[in-house]
Amino acid sequence: MKSEINSEYPSVEALREKAKKRVPSFAFEYLDGGCNEDVNIIRNTAEIRDVQLQPRYLRNYKESSTKTKVLGMEFDAPFGISPVGLQGLMWPNSPEILAKAAHKHNVPFILSTVTTMNIERASELTEGNAWFQLYNPVEDEVRNDILDRAHHAGCPVLVLLCDVPTFGYRPRDIRNGLALPPKMSARNIMQILGKPTWAFNTLKYGQPTFETLKPYTPEGLNLKQLGKFMDKTFSGKLNADRIKPIRDQWKGKLVLKGVASEQDTEDAIKMGFDGIIVSNHGGRQLDAAQSTIASLQEIAPKYGDKIEVMIDSGLRSGPDIARAMASGAKFTFMGRSFMYGAGALGNKGGNHTIAMLKMQFKQVMDQLCCERVEDLPLHLVNNQP
Numbered sequence: 001m002k003s004e005i006n007s008e009y010p011s012v013e014a015l016r017e018k019a020k021k022r023v024p025s026f027a028f029e030y031l032d033g034g035c036n037e038d039v040n041i042i043r044n045t046a047e048i049r050d051v052q053l054q055p056r057y058l059r060n061y062k063e064s065s066t067k068t069k070v071l072g073m074e075f076d077a078p079f080g081i082s083p084v085g086l087q088g089l090m091w092p093n094s095p096e097i098l099a100k101a102a103h104k105h106n107v108p109f110i111l112s113t114v115t116t117m118n119i120e121r122a123s124e125l126t127e128g129n130a131w132f133q134l135y136n137p138v139e140d141e142v143r144n145d146i147l148d149r150a151h152h153a154g155c156p157v158l159v160l161l162c163d164v165p166t167f168g169y170r171p172r173d174i175r176n177g178l179a180l181p182p183k184m185s186a187r188n189i190m191q192i193l194g195k196p197t198w199a200f201n202t203l204k205y206g207q208p209t210f211e212t213l214k215p216y217t218p219e220g221l222n223l224k225q226l227g228k229f230m231d232k233t234f235s236g237k238l239n240a241d242r243i244k245p246i247r248d249q250w251k252g253k254l255v256l257k258g259v260a261s262e263q264d265t266e267d268a269i270k271m272g273f274d275g276i277i278v279s280n281h282g283g284r285q286l287d288a289a290q291s292t293i294a295s296l297q298e299i300a301p302k303y304g305d306k307i308e309v310m311i312d313s314g315l316r317s318g319p320d321i322a323r324a325m326a327s328g329a330k331f332t333f334m335g336r337s338f339m340y341g342a343g344a345l346g347n348k349g350g351n352h353t354i355a356m357l358k359m360q361f362k363q364v365m366d367q368l369c370c371e372r373v374e375d376l377p378l379h380l381v382n383n384q385p
């Protein structure tokens with residue numbers, strides 16, 4: 001079989017560099033940036049990379065398998081695609097590109113409530129395997145309707161987001177006047193003119209819109225209006241009363257995304273969640289937050305046998321995935337890495353990025369002489385004095 005990997009782009013960093021050249025800067029900066037002074041986004045990756053692993057060369061080792069079970073399902077590798085909003089703005093058609101690639105490679109794709117493809121299309125492209133991320137709607141009817149649609153689309157997992165009680169403070173987006181559809185300011189037009197493939201594809205696929213929310217949204221919102229609409233329509237402020245009706249209605253697996261503390265993990269267990277994603281939204285919400293690997297190191301040993309503990313934020317490579325799994329995660333997700341792939345390589349970006357990360361991760365397993373993903377914690381170097 002012809003390799004899906006383009007040897008010009010053997011790393012996420014190479015994909016990021018290429019994407020930067022092809023995506024207008026207002027959209028690239030929305031994808032790439034953290035919040036405030038970018039402390040948390042940098043800390044996420046830096047602290048994951050402090051985790052060290054130890055090989056066992058002389059053990060009786062046959063071959064590694066990257067197959068991984070989580071939430072009662074088996075995937076070909078221990079990573080999936082995090083939900084990302086406004087994807088079509090960063091690369092036209094990117095949610096379709098990534099959903100198809102995830103399905104082909106048997107890894108999970110999580111659809112954001114506020115992305116540019118709807119639940120029904122995600123389900124069609126993944127034969128009912130897409131997970132759905134819910135921003136909690138204020139109106140019970142909107143919530144029930146979205147849950148019904150996700151159920152009818154066959155989504156096996158509902159991912160409830162808890163780390164957006166307020167919009168993150170993102171200086172680049174404020175300066176760029178980020179909007180959907182993009183604002184035609186002189187500056188943005190200049191940026192678009194400099195990125196002809198992006199512009200051509202935007203014409204081809206049409207202006208991106210919030211497809212899942214179409215039945216409930218007024219058209220043409222700029223960032224400020226979007227913030228207001230989101231505040232009015234969704235309440236990121238979650239508590240037991242808001243979560244109970246979701247748990248009661250949703251019969252599939254329920255995952256809480258954005259957990260960063262032991263207390264929230266305990267509450268999630270009490271409220272009947274099946275899993276959590278330890279996440280800080282890729283460093284986009286609280287610049288003073290700890291890295292997710294630090295949160296995971298506190299949460300996984302204490303609660304890992306009571307709830308499935310997954311992680312995202314800051315992972316960019318096969319070794320990063322292995323570091324997180326060795327630190328007690330049952331599964332990992334990445335957001336930007338796949339979007340860089342789509343921005344860099346368009347229709348081929350999803351398959352390329354997944355195949356590349358799989359290859360990188362498998363190499364780490366083979367190098368460690370680790371046969372099964374669940375044995376990775378045995379290779380963790382204990383750095384504690």
Ligand SMILES: Cc1cc2nc3c(=O)[nH]c(=O)nc-3n(C[C@H](O)[C@H](O)[C@H](O)COP(=O)(O)O)c2cc1C
Nearest residue numbers: 031082083084085112281282312313314334335336
């Ligand atoms: C551009 C962008 C948009 C995002 N939109 C959403 C969203 O709509 N819903 C959500 O749950 N998380 C969203 N996230 C957070 C991601 O799901 C994920 O937690 C984060 O990207 C992980 O960090 P990483 O990009 O370092 O892998 C977004 C992240 C980015 C970069």
